[in-house]
Amino acid sequence: MPSIRHEIPLQLLRNRPEVAPQIARTVLGLAVPDLPCWRPGPETVTLLSPGELHLDIVLVGTKAVDPEYAIVHEVQNSCGATELERIALSWPAYVTHVRQRLGCPVALLAFCPDEPTARKVASPVETGHPDFVFRARTYWPGMLPAITTVAEADHWPELALLSAPGHLGDPERHAVLSMVLEAMQKLEPDMRVHYHDYISKCVPARYRKEWEKLVAMAIENYHWESDFAHEHQEIGRVEGRAQALAGSVLRILERRGLPVDDSVRTRVTSCSDSDQLTRWLDRALVVYSGEQIFEGDPRPQA
Incomplete structure (x- = not known):
């Protein structure tokens, strides 16, 4: 099953395809044209022989209808011998088959x-054809500029x-x-819980308390607007503050895909201390x- 550290970067690119060409131009120095429209493209390419290539994501730039440029974007979190062998065999094919299908540079x-992972993944691949050496263009969070102002964010x-995990040194971490x-x-509001989870997994343990404190402050101060957020954050309606908080704690855990056994459910639903429930709500993210x-x-009394 794909991990959240694999899926969230892809979700961010699907949500806003023009992020990939922005990175390609400003961070990797590639001559990607500044096109008015970028959209997700085909993520599966059918081969001439039975079989398919399953790409992470393809982003297609257009001026009108016809593709002008395409970016195949992969998320690669490991670089063992097996992974590098798979990359060497599949990634050159991704590029050539997408180019054949769309009829544009890729x-x-x-x-x-x-x-270190990015450097290994970017190792040249000798295809065997004279002068046809493939090398992926790789980047990592620390290669992206740190986002430290409201205007940039x-x-x-x-x-x-995407950049945050690479800029958690003492001088800029808080910002x-x-x-x-x-x-x-x-x-998108309904993805915020998953984005919290992604960053939480990227933040080193020594900085986790600082991150949790910032999250708790944001929850307290932010005016939630989505239906999803209202369902989990509106307090003091119909069934009372404590009961609504308890429901929010359990719902967030469930929406994040975390198992909630009977002992956890009982302890949460039987709690009438709103301050305690609020702390659990913050931690649930x-x-x-x-x-x-x-x-x-x-420990609760037996």
């Missing part, structure tokens, strides 16, 4: 978690999330993480299991 970009919210939360307000929302709390 470049392949790969987003990697760190510089509002204009390129996707880049704020970078704060702008991640600012950027999330500009992205960043923990990796239902039980973790109780960490640091006194």
Whole structure:
């Protein structure tokens, strides 16, 4: 099953395809034309012989109807021998088959978690044909510019999330993480829980408390507008504040795909302390299991 660290970068590009050509031009120095329209393209290419190539995402730039340029974009989080062998066999084919299908120039970009992985993934691939050497254009979060101002976060919210894991040094960490939360307000509301989860998995353990504190402050101060957010954040309606909070805690855990066993459910629903429930609500956005929302709390009396 694809991990959240694989799927979220792709979701950000699907949400706003022009992010990929922006990175290609300004970060990788590729001569990608500045086209007025970019859209997701075919992610599966049928071969002449039985079989298919399954790409992560294709982004197609157009002036009118016909494709003018295409970017195959992969997310590659590992670089073991098996992965490098697969890349060497498949990625050159991605480029040639997409070029054949769309009839336009094609470049392949790969987003990697760190510089060592990116360098290995970018190793030249000798195809065997004279002068036909394939090399993916790779980048990692630290290669992207740090997003540290509200103006930048509002204009390129996707880049704020993609770049954040590479800019968590002491001088800029607080600003970078704060702008991640600012950027999330500009992205699709129903994906915010997943974006929180993605950043939480990228933040090193030594900075986790700082991130959780920023998340808690954002939840307290942000005016939620989506139907999803209202369902989980509106407090004090119909069934009362504590009951609504308890429902929100469990719903967020479930929406994040975390198992909620009977002991967790019982402890949450039987709690009438709104302050305690609010702390669990904050933790529900960043923990990796239902039980973790109780960490640091006194054990319940038997």
